[in-house]
Amino acid sequence: MLTRRDFLGTSLASLGAASLLAPRDLLALRPVAPRKILILGGTGFVGPYDVRRALERGHQVTIFNRGRSAPGMFGKDVEELAGDRAGDLSILKGRRWDVVIDESASLASAPEWVKNAAGVLRDQVDQYLFISTRSVYQDLSRVPMTKDAPVLTLENSPVAAGTPLPYGHAKAYAEKEALAAMPGRVTIVRPGLIVGPEDDTDRFTYWPVRIARGGDVLVPGDGSDHVQVIDVRDLANFCIRLAEDRTYGIFNGVGPQGGQPFRAVVEQIHRAVGGTGTYTWVDADFLRANGANPYGRELPMFQVMRGRTAGFARFDITPELAAGLTVRPMGETARDTLAWFRTLPAERQAAIKTGFTPERERELLAKWRAR
Numbered sequence: 001m002l003t004r005r006d007f008l009g010t011s012l013a014s015l016g017a018a019s020l021l022a023p024r025d026l027l028a029l030r031p032v033a034p035r036k037i038l039i040l041g042g043t044g045f046v047g048p049y050d051v052r053r054a055l056e057r058g059h060q061v062t063i064f065n066r067g068r069s070a071p072g073m074f075g076k077d078v079e080e081l082a083g084d085r086a087g088d089l090s091i092l093k094g095r096r097w098d099v100v101i102d103e104s105a106s107l108a109s110a111p112e113w114v115k116n117a118a119g120v121l122r123d124q125v126d127q128y129l130f131i132s133t134r135s136v137y138q139d140l141s142r143v144p145m146t147k148d149a150p151v152l153t154l155e156n157s158p159v160a161a162g163t164p165l166p167y168g169h170a171k172a173y174a175e176k177e178a179l180a181a182m183p184g185r186v187t188i189v190r191p192g193l194i195v196g197p198e199d200d201t202d203r204f205t206y207w208p209v210r211i212a213r214g215g216d217v218l219v220p221g222d223g224s225d226h227v228q229v230i231d232v233r234d235l236a237n238f239c240i241r242l243a244e245d246r247t248y249g250i251f252n253g254v255g256p257q258g259g260q261p262f263r264a265v266v267e268q269i270h271r272a273v274g275g276t277g278t279y280t281w282v283d284a285d286f287l288r289a290n291g292a293n294p295y296g297r298e299l300p301m302f303q304v305m306r307g308r309t310a311g312f313a314r315f316d317i318t319p320e321l322a323a324g325l326t327v328r329p330m331g332e333t334a335r336d337t338l339a340w341f342r343t344l345p346a347e348r349q350a351a352i353k354t355g356f357t358p359e360r361e362r363e364l365l366a367k368w369r370a371r
């Protein structure tokens, strides 16, 4: 445990250097009481960032998964426990951790997985940190959005009998299971689009890749629609901070405050990747009428800030910032994501999973100009 004297000592020793550092770097100077952290998952996209951040902060990490995706990923630094959330949690029994971070419950079975895991871990952990999603909100029309907006239920958004719970419903009910099993000891983080290096979905990556290519770039809307995403590294930093501070409650995982207009996002990416292109803003309704839907495969990350999605990327993140969320500049995320993408095999780069193909982009631009 860290004493008050240790804390003051660390703080004073850091003071000289601190004045030269950015607020985000100041966090690295926070003294930390080492925690025993169990991560359910840990070897996909987000989990490894949690693991690395926890190790960097001096915590002891155990991961629990089936050992299929990436066995031995962290070598001897991390304890690996093998089991299956669909049935076999026995290896977790009789152990003790300060906090469990649940990354891996995202399928229709999420409520059951959380119920079972929390049932086993209830008396073995102090804190259950559940990674949920912005998709739990039933009403995204509010401006600003906060965690108090209603979430999906089978009553407010019925699901046809016999069909599996959709993603948003599954996460919303999984949150309820955690809260019921460990009242007062649950932390819920609801991230928006999680982006950055190693994101295999390309939902953000398309933009730095496209902007770096230059030429005549189609950009959606009029530039005023907001974007609020989260860099995977900021999300991991936030989750580990919530564990260190034992902060309970519900938080959104998006940034920056209030979102930022698509035009500002494009400008930052342009500067960060050394863009040389020109930009043509194409009306969102025109794009929709031509088969390119907001948040669809061809228009990743873009959402229209009106009607049912007016608040989609306009969250007030005052409580999250107070709890320790830091948001790095979009340019940094873009530069690092592009650098990572360029390390991938040429065939993978050529097969980018989202955005317009060059032909489709040219065709839409020509049609827009000829209208």
Ligand SMILES: NC(=O)c1ccc[n+]([C@@H]2O[C@H](COP(=O)([O-])OP(=O)(O)OC[C@H]3O[C@@H](n4cnc5c(N)ncnc54)[C@H](OP(=O)(O)O)[C@@H]3O)[C@@H](O)[C@H]2O)c1
Binding pocket: 040, 041, 042, 043, 044, 045, 046, 047, 048, 064, 065, 066, 067, 068, 069, 070, 083, 084, 085, 086, 102, 103, 104, 105, 106, 131, 132, 133, 134, 190, 191, 192, 193, 194, 195
């Ligand atoms: N990506 C986004 O934009 C976004 C946005 C909002 C929220 N989220 C949420 O963020 C979370 C992060 O997902 P991630 O995939 O990156 O997490 P992750 O923890 O890095 O990877 C998923 C882990 O689950 C394990 N796993 C899969 N099936 C399992 C089973 N039956 N039993 C035990 N372990 C199992 C996998 O290992 P094995 O295969 O070896 O078992 C892997 O370690 C998810 O909860 C997602 O809903 C994502």
